[in-house]
Amino acid sequence: MDLHARREARREALVVAGIELLGAADGPSVSVRAVCRAAGLTERYFYESFDDRDAFVRAVYAEVGERARSALVDAVGSTTTPSERAERAVGAFVEMMVDHPAAGRVLLVAPLSEPALSRRGLELMPAFVELVREQLEAVADPVSRQLVAVGVVGALTTLFIGYLDGTLDASRQQFVSHCVSLVMQANRRE
Secondary structure, three states, X not given: OOHHHHHHHHHHHHHHXXXXXXXXXXXXXXXXXXXXXXXXXXXXXXXXXXXXXXXXXXXXXXXXHHHHHHXXXXXXXXXXXHHHHHHHHHHHHHHHHOOOHHHHHHHHOHXXXXXXXXXXXXXXXXXXXXXXXXXXXXXXXXXXXXXXXXXXXXXXXXXXXXXXXXXXXXXXXXXXXXXXXXXXXXXXXX
């Protein structure tokens, strides 16, 4: 393995450790020392990839956000009907956020409690709103379409946070069905 590949492998190990620590069930617990210990690396390698703890936290959040966005784009890209797109998009998001709850908490909960991410959730939100807006074919008015997309993203965010933190007592199937129904109802003709 050449020097560049080793650096990338170390960076990836740090990010994986960061997802687990930033997305911990009892709240974010990210320090340079804790990340290095979890990744099995020294601080020297941490600073090889990141300027400081806050830059690291933002990089971890950006990585999870990009994975989520990419999963949603892939899920809706090859479907034809609104129902298929809604089911596949919700399924992809559930797979990423619920099957890997640390990643879900990084994306949805960490911006609420981690100072380094105080504005990141707001910066990432437009990309998700745009993905939903593009699927709302039945909503003709552009302003209405934008308002509905923002509302759907907000509602889904709140639902996923509740499901992840255990305050929603629903089976996985009930949860998925409800989220799909919410998206389908939003895409009704005006």
